[in-house]
Amino acid sequence: MVPVIQFKDVMKVYPLKAGDVTALDHISFEVERGEFISIMGPSGSGKSTLLNLMGCLDTPTTGDIFISGIGVRDMSDVELTNLRRDRIGFIFQYFNLFPLLNIIENVSFPQMLKSQKQVDEKKAIEVLQAVQLEERLYTHTPLELSGGQQQRVAVARALINDPDILLCDEPTGNLDSKTGASIMELMTGLNRRGSTIIIVTHDPHIAEYTNRVIRIVDGRIAE
Amino acid sequence: MSTIFWEISKRNIRIHMLRSSLAMLGIIIGVVAIASMGILGNTIVQEVSSSLSSVGDSVIVTPYAGGGGGMGGGGGGHSANLYLTNQNFQQIKRSVAPNVAIPVMSTSAHMKVGVGSDDIVASIYGIPSDDTKKLLPDLEAGDYSNGNSGCLVGTTFAKDHNLKVGSRISIGQNGEYGALRVTGIIKERGMSFDISTDNALVVTQDWFESAFDTTDDELNEVVVKVTNGDTADVKTTIEKQLNRNTKDKTVSVIDSKATLASIFETFGMVTTFVTAIGGISMIVAGVSIFNIMMMSVNERIKEIGIMRSIGTQKKEVMSMFIFEAAIIGVVGSVIGGVLSFIAGYAISSLMFNTTEYLFTVASMLSVAEGVGFGIVICLLCGLYPAWQAANLNPIDALRHE
Numbered sequence: 001m002v003p004v005i006q007f008k009d010v011m012k013v014y015p016l017k018a019g020d021v022t023a024l025d026h027i028s029f030e031v032e033r034g035e036f037i038s039i040m041g042p043s044g045s046g047k048s049t050l051l052n053l054m055g056c057l058d059t060p061t062t063g064d065i066f067i068s069g070i071g072v073r074d075m076s077d078v079e080l081t082n083l084r085r086d087r088i089g090f091i092f093q094y095f096n097l098f099p100l101l102n103i104i105e106n107v108s109f110p111q112m113l114k115s116q117k118q119v120d121e122k123k124a125i126e127v128l129q130a131v132q133l134e135e136r137l138y139t140h141t142p143l144e145l146s147g148g149q150q151q152r153v154a155v156a157r158a159l160i161n162d163p164d165i166l167l168c169d170e171p172t173g174n175l176d177s178k179t180g181a182s183i184m185e186l187m188t189g190l191n192r193r194g195s196t197i198i199i200v201t202h203d204p205h206i207a208e209y210t211n212r213v214i215r216i217v218d219g220r221i222a223e
Numbered sequence: 224m225s226t227i228f229w230e231i232s233k234r235n236i237r238i239h240m241l242r243s244s245l246a247m248l249g250i251i252i253g254v255v256a257i258a259s260m261g262i263l264g265n266t267i268v269q270e271v272s273s274s275l276s277s278v279g280d281s282v283i284v285t286p287y288a289g290g291g292g293g294m295g296g297g298g299g300g301h302s303a304n305l306y307l308t309n310q311n312f313q314q315i316k317r318s319v320a321p322n323v324a325i326p327v328m329s330t331s332a333h334m335k336v337g338v339g340s341d342d343i344v345a346s347i348y349g350i351p352s353d354d355t356k357k358l359l360p361d362l363e364a365g366d367y368s369n370g371n372s373g374c375l376v377g378t379t380f381a382k383d384h385n386l387k388v389g390s391r392i393s394i395g396q397n398g399e400y401g402a403l404r405v406t407g408i409i410k411e412r413g414m415s416f417d418i419s420t421d422n423a424l425v426v427t428q429d430w431f432e433s434a435f436d437t438t439d440d441e442l443n444e445v446v447v448k449v450t451n452g453d454t455a456d457v458k459t460t461i462e463k464q465l466n467r468n469t470k471d472k473t474v475s476v477i478d479s480k481a482t483l484a485s486i487f488e489t490f491g492m493v494t495t496f497v498t499a500i501g502g503i504s505m506i507v508a509g510v511s512i513f514n515i516m517m518m519s520v521n522e523r524i525k526e527i528g529i530m531r532s533i534g535t536q537k538k539e540v541m542s543m544f545i546f547e548a549a550i551i552g553v554v555g556s557v558i559g560g561v562l563s564f565i566a567g568y569a570i571s572s573l574m575f576n577t578t579e580y581l582f583t584v585a586s587m588l589s590v591a592e593g594v595g596f597g598i599v600i601c602l603l604c605g606l607y608p609a610w611q612a613a614n615l616n617p618i619d620a621l622r623h624e
Binding site: 055118158 | 230238532533539
């Protein structure tokens with residue numbers, strides 16, 4: 001089976017005036033379908049760079065990255081954007097919902113980008129039920145919801161286009177421990193139902209929920 | 224393009240209502256300035272042309288007065304001491320045939336219009352009775368005079384001094400030049416190049432000569448009614464015939480059509496200039512649109528980063544901001560268009576006491592121009608901020624606080 005993510009000798013160098021900074025140094029790893037992985041490391045280790053590369057927000061300096069077998073190295077901005085839209089679901093620390101849109105519209109947003117059509121409420125309701133958000137909140141705006149509720153909406157938004165991977169950047173970092181735990185239980189449930197999930201975190205408690213931990217130190221993998 | 228971005232643009236304008244309204248106000252003022260200045264210019268041109276164009280195609284020949292010669296007609300009369308002779312007239316007549324040449328004598332004189340009335344000074348024109356009808360084809364009342372002591376009066380003159388067909392006018396401070404009876408009232412002719420009759424009397428050449436003791440060698444001007452050929456050609460023919468000696472010219476020739484054209488050209492330039500002043504306010508409005516669009520982009524950098532990271536294309540981000548500028552532009556410009564009709568109505572009725580030129584093609588075009596310019600300015604000023612938003616690096620934008 002084709003790995004969902006494959007890094008082959010990936011290097012990322014940021015050219016700065018004071019000298020080049022190597023954020024990732026010859027990294028190779030694979031993520032198989034259905035895995036639940038946490039990526040850990042101290043700040044400045046290259047976690048964010050790795051996340052950006054996995055999320056197709058950036059391209060490597062050298063080496064190759066394959067998402068579901070598709071090489072991203074020579075992709076145009078339009079192609080990378082479509083890849084993000086169709087194959088990757090992003091979940092952020094600060095939820096990052098659109099305050100001008102209500103919950104249904106927020107969740108449907110990536111779907112509308114894909115179909116270029118109006119809101120398909122059926123699918124949105126389906127994923128909102130999957131993340132266990134109360135139905136009365138569907139027409140509210142994000143700012144009327146609690147942090148935990150907002151993160152559930154963000155997860156629903158990430159799920160709507162049936163992505164190959166869920167990429168989470170400190171998904172519980174802005175939540176109290178109880179709410180954070182409930183979000184992690186939701187993630188675990190999603191993983192059991194087949195979702196491939198990668199969580200970038202520096203919190204060892206979060207890493208306990210996952211099946212595999214990748215540690216990054218100074219731009220290298222230290223397993 | 225996806226309707227969700229249209230929806231976001233609308234909502235963003237709504238939550239920043241004050242800011243959006245102020246930007247719209249700028250556009251409204253710009254459109255009103257351009258459109259109402261255009262309407263004003265058009266009204267002036269049409270007002271003037273309605274009083275000028277009745278002259279038709281004519282060529283006016285006056286004694287050469289050095290320089291380029293001024294506008295023909297008018298009073299002044301004998302003091303100039305420079306006349307066209309009968310021989311000049313015959314030459315003109317022959318050279319312009321089959322067009323009609325009409326000799327005109329003019330002076331100004333004191334007169335009274337009834338017992339105990341005030342002393343009036345007005346222009347008197349002497350025209351051969353056969354030619355009067357050709358030069359002045361439209362009468363408002365009465366008829367052309369058959370007899371020698373009949374006269375025609377201009378409509379303004381008749382109104383001002385309460386004259387009717389049949390009224391008597393005695394000419395001279397003490398009536399020493401004799402008396403005239405009004406046989407007809409000449410329709411309003413407005414400003415004209417040949418003779419200005421609205422505030423004057425028109426008598427027969429015979430009466431003029433006998434009353435003021437002149438001869439047919441003392442013509443003030445000759446008017447050629449051009450019905451055949453072009454006025455410019457007629458002008459050239461006359462100049463060739465009468466100004467053979469280039470150092471000592473005999474006549475000045477004015478081509479009414481060419482003069483009219485240059486007058487309209489001048490008015491056109493004035494209109495353009497005034498409209499351009501209106502355009503400046505539009506540019507100021509454009510700057511404010513640019514400003515709020517940049518603010519809008521800066522406030523939403525993070526939002527743009529999120530959008531881009533979850534799969535929004537650059538052109539979709541761009542469209543969202545273009546929609547915003549377009550909404551402000553279209554709404555502002557349309558409101559401005561409606562208001563400029565009201566402003567145009569007010570200006571024309573206050574300045575010209577008429578609104579008949581408001582719904583002409585030219586005025587409509589001015590409004591359309593203003594509205595179109597408003598929309599285009601908004602779109603142009605929204606273009607750069609939108610482009611900037613679309614080209615933000617998604618990683619940097621996401622990190623933006």
